[in-house]
Amino acid sequence: MQDRIHNFNAGPAALPLPVLEEIRDSFLNFAGSGMSITEVSHRSKWFDDVINDAIERTKRLLKLDDQYHILFLQGGASMQFCMAPLNFLSDGRSADYINTGTWSTKAIKEAKIQKKPIKVVASSEDKNFCYIPKNISFNKDAAYVHLTSNNTIKGTQFESLPDTGTVPMIIDMSSDFMSRPVDMSKIGMIYAGAQKNIGPAGVCMVIIRQDLLDLVPDNIPSMLSYATFANTNSMYNTPPCFAIYTIQLVMKWLEETIGGLEKMDARNREKADLLYNFIDASGFYRATAEPGSRSLMNVTFRLPDETLEKTFVAKAIENKMGGLKGHRSVGGCRASIYNATGIDAVKDLVSFMTQFEKTSG
């Protein structure tokens, strides 16, 4: 598609072109139903096939056993900040939280609003969240350890997951979900707003282990209970059908076109290495995240001054590269290079950055 741009948005973000083309081509008549996917009943065989295929593919890609339930919720990761403590801390127990930036901070805030006795066991706030804390001591009696695996705004990411002993981790994986294989052995729950790596905005995937589901009390509102969704295959009420359909197609693309999460990981590392190596070799651009804590998804960097940063973003758009402005809370520049962003886009970006430095440096 000649008129498409390279999309470096942080989310909503680029989706695989073959997925978009399939949605477009079947949009007036989905799977021979004579209806759009937006018009098909969620209680139909057509939609059952969609949601069950999305679940099965996710299970295969992540090598999940039957302890795990795959749910589709609404309200984004922000709703999970509220739901996790509501569902798992009803008996007065505490949970440990690691604070690595804006989203962790919000998760902590929503637990505290509910007066849950949580503990912040590590934080990188002392250095403006430019690194991932290591060697953390966890409380053995915590119901869970909460962490954000990738920090979209600060451009940091856990290289590997911490050792939480017997305490299950709950991980906000919104911005690196399905970008690499995951060791599930100590994970009790993963949640991920779809709009970075797996679909459009409007659906949040939740992968929850049976023992956490067993903690859910029955005196909370139905729509805030993980049990409601687990007991109904996410169809207690009408689910966000179009968003789930898009996820199904993205999972199919991951399995059949990419070839699984190991291969996706290799591609993502190649893209990130190209960009970080270029930035580190440059005296003009400067990466903001510390080595060892850098995100493979969101590459945050600065130019010598803010005026140059503005010009950089504007010139990039003229060159058909969008979404390079940093988050409004931190400024600077950011290239989000999620699964659907190809190596060609990163190569073009590096060429542009080289050229921009020559003319402006």
Next chain:
Amino acid sequence: MQDRIHNFNAGPAALPLPVLEEIRDSFLNFAGSGMSITEVSHRSKWFDDVINDAIERTKRLLKLDDQYHILFLQGGASMQFCMAPLNFLSDGRSADYINTGTWSTKAIKEAKIQKKPIKVVASSEDKNFCYIPKNISFNKDAAYVHLTSNNTIKGTQFESLPDTGTVPMIIDMSSDFMSRPVDMSKIGMIYAGAQKNIGPAGVCMVIIRQDLLDLVPDNIPSMLSYATFANTNSMYNTPPCFAIYTIQLVMKWLEETIGGLEKMDARNREKADLLYNFIDASGFYRATAEPGSRSLMNVTFRLPDETLEKTFVAKAIENKMGGLKGHRSVGGCRASIYNATGIDAVKDLVSFMTQFEKTSG
């Protein structure tokens, strides 16, 4: 489109064909952005134009003044069953509920789960919800009166709204929102899951008056507070962009193609009259809702026996008419004839029903 069927689904349901065509045609490159609407940032000028246009059109169509805020939430009407009592009954006050079927019953249940002291002031449960209660006495000190304006499953609808005196009404309008003009004078809040009359599943529109917003306490989770959405133009976190975009296009179709809610109402009455008059004149089909309480949106009816009903639904599908099976909880047949279902579809249905009676009656 020769391969499309007449869609009588109860929701997700038919959408206007020109809306679907516009989505399809711009799906790889929205408004010259070089991105799909599913890939565009919600913090971009492109999406600001979408959400603000959807809001302005809704305000014009419903003739709303500046007391009302228009919000886009997730979780469907079911999440509103939980949020309304949480937001408006924090000071220990009570609310009145009218029970007219499955959805009202769930709204009542979710208020009771939260131990809110609500009162059911009227119910049509005595006659299996086949009518709308009239001459109801309301409690003058109630914070609000809750009702479901149209009952998708039982096929009933309030012909006109009750007189609640000075107590504001909160109305679940999921299945008749934007199908006719609304007298807003006593309405404090309307909510509507989009997937019947205005869009795809995955977004719930909320219209809330300032005085109700003033009741919202500040010690509830952010994503459960109407104030959060009102203070951020529904963008505290990433909203369901694709669903809001579809709503924008449906509102544009209502304004520019249909010509407003009076004209939409006339069309809907013509369709419903045609179908009810045919059923009432028949000795074969039997409408289940009482005259005076009948829904213009969901026409529920029975055939002489369940075997014939099964054959009827199957033969209808062969004749390219889908979604005629009644809700699994009540059985029978149901033709949902929302805004996007044309008079041609209803005429074809009546022809088919005439023919079916001849060959089976």
